[in-house]
Amino acid sequence: MYRILVINPGSTSTKLAIFEDETQVASKTLRHTAEELAPFKKLIEQYEFRVNVIENFLKSLGFKYEDFDAIVGRGGLVRPIPSGTYKVDELMVNELKEGKYGEHASNLGAVIAYEISKKHGIPAFIVDPVVVDEMDEIAKVSGHPLFKRKSIFHALNQKAVARKAASDLGKNYEDVNLIVVHMGGGISIGAHKRGKVVDVNNALDGDGPFTPERSGTLPLTQLVDLCYSGDYTLDFIKKRIKGKGGLVAYLGTNDAMKVQQMISEGNKKAELIYRAMAYQIAKWIGKMAAALRGEVDAIVLTGGLAYDKEYIVKWLKEYVGFIAQILVYPGGDEEKALAMGALRVLNGVEKPKDYSEEVQKSV
Ligand SMILES: Nc1ncnc2c1ncn2[C@@H]1O[C@H](COP(=O)(O)OP(=O)(O)OP(=O)(O)O)[C@@H](O)[C@H]1O
């Protein structure tokens, strides 16, 4: 039996889990308030704070680091790499500490796993980080040579849910075409063509539908004019795109359950905005259907918003039900996906990928 510690740092939470082989034996989601995180100017400064959270979790269950066969962290913004389980190495950790490819809470997953691994001699892995890149060359063309479309999305959950959907369809993931729609705080819509995500919106970069807290794609010239108006700082505008956009900007909350409450109380603006989010998601599903030339075995809905059968799931069925059958896997299970990625390596089913080698190949 292999015991695995799973560390999934989110922007407002740290999700932890312990697996013994395929079985989850403990889990905890620790929510961090804005006040708690406010003193940390850079993401990496949260290191000690997050490690304390992990150590308290282990102590409460009577575990020590030495009781684990592997530590697996959610991988963050490293260089674009193929899907898989990666051994965490020094190059990866240095890039994440530096925030070389951007800051995202999941950067901390690999850094923490690596430090524990060094101290206690336990292997550390990441699985399907947000930068998994299987995009077709044609999908990377933006419209101007100064810009390139990038693959940054909920790769971990999209891949795990896509495998589950394929299996529920009685097929291998490598034999189906799926459109996977992860709808959480951020939203990503991926065209999975026979096991590869050949096109997807960049969920972190103003590309895609608006979301509970992101603006998605905005009218370009209006945005440029706003940037040069002299009325706003760079930081202000960036926050309107990520963090204070979408439902937050229109309705003052990123909580879809509160928006549902507003609608049930007759709030017409809330209904319009919430439906507009579904409408934009539907249009992106249409784009991905075109990328797959209409050969779509299923549209797969996941993430927190997929719990909302009354509005989001119902509206999406109305808008895109004509494309393919719709399968719904609310929430998703990133912790299990991380543990299974590490377990495949421990069991020898899969060889762990080497980040430094992948970097060399791409140079
Ligand atoms: N039972 C539910 N019914 C409706 N909406 C829900 C439900 N549970 C969560 N949500 C909504 O889903 C959204 C958050 O989804 P999720 O928890 O997947 O996001 P996250 O993990 O914070 O971000 P991300 O998925 O982008 O990494 C919120 O708007 C939340 O209100």
Ligand SMILES: CCCC(=O)O
């Ligand atoms: C890029 C995927 C993760 C997020 O939306 O935060």
